[in-house]
Amino acid sequence: MGAYILRRLLLIIPTLLGIMVINFVLIQQVPGGPVDQVLAQLEGEGDAFDRFSGGGSEAGGGGGDLERAGGTYQGARGLPERFIEELEITFNFARIVCDPGYEGEPDLDAEECRSERIPGIERFFLMMWDYLRFDFGQSFFHSESVVELVVQKMPVSITLGLWTTVIAYLVSIPLGIRKAVKDGTRFDTATSGVIIVAYAIPGFLFAIMLLVLFAGGRYLQWFPLRGLTSPADVWETLSWWQKIIDYFWHIALPVLASTISAFATLTLLTKNSFLEEIKKQYVMTARAKGLTERRVLYGHVFRNAMLIVIAGFPAVFVSVFFGGSLIIETIFTLDGLGRLGFEAVVNRNYPVVFGTLFVFSLIGLVVGLLSDLMYIWIDPRIDFETRET
Helix, strand or coil: CHHHHHHHHHHHHHHHHHHHHHHHHHHHCCCCCHHHHHHHHHHCCCCHHHHHCCCCCCCCCCCCCCCEECCEECCCCCCCHHHHHHHHHHCCCEEEEECCCCCCCCCCCCCCEEEEECCHHHHHHHHHHHHHCCCCCECCCCCCEHHHHHHHHHHHHHHHHHHHHHHHHHHHHHHHHHHHHCCCCHHHHHHHHHHHHHHHCCHHHHHHHHHHHHECCCCCECCCCCCCCCCHHHHCCCCHHHHHHHHHHHHHHHHHHHHHHHHHHHHHHHHHHHHHHHCCHHHHHHHHCCCCHHHHHHHHHHHHHCHHHHHCHHHHHHHHHHHHHHHHHHHCCCCCHHHHHHHHHHHCCHHHHHHHHHHHHHHHHHHHHHHHHHHHHHCCCCECCCCEC
């Protein structure tokens, strides 16, 4: 088992590298960039994307950031070339290069120094070397490092992921067991209809519906619209039990919107797993010995049937964490990691884009390993080393 874990840990490095390479190449084809965003704001011309709808960037030229027309940016008319060069250096798309005989600090004001664009492939390897040391650099549009931003936003996304997963399991397991016991009855048919409808509703659509109905959108205003807690001035005046109530009051709608699709899948998985175990020979033997149905169900069937359900807990958490955080955090104005990544993509804030992508990918790979170890912990008969069960 030790060798298996070591191999999986070593595979994380090339897998992360592959993920970053694919996304880096894709970003090369995306028009616009942080320089263009700044130019658009300075010139008051609106969103930079409008000016780039008809073209792409130079392949390998630096990440969709440096589309030029006649030697300058399309949105840079009237701005001095020196200012553009300083922006490129600030955003790490160019560097100052001086003649061999020059002494002193590199400076664009010196005649011996000039601006030189950094090739995209070189920027990528420099970026990956920093990321392997967990150095994600500085955000383009924040006065903080990417690591500080990720640490600040992570608790919000983890909170949503954990509560959604826990509630989904608390609902799905009893309901799935009940459906398996009542297989083919009216209860099974009715609940299956509800589950199919719940699974068919996209999470973001359900979130919008909750906002309209219960958050002051059109009818009732029972729940707040933003944040995990009340503002700081109000929060500090609350007692400990009022803080708990306030916390659950704020997360009620986001967690409910995230749970709607997760519980449907888990319920059907639990039901099918129990139905498969109930038909096996050991269950018939236990019943023949005179054991009660409850003893047979929870004393013999439960452990084997719940293997795949419980062992999949980490995977369910990751799917909720990845799939729901972006949309749910954006709709409910929660300051989490998903919303941070979304805003970074819109603003072409590349250090934050790649930093959040790296964190998401690393968490997914580590949790995938934990899922395998969970199978072994629940059922020691499973041996990934020999690929036998």
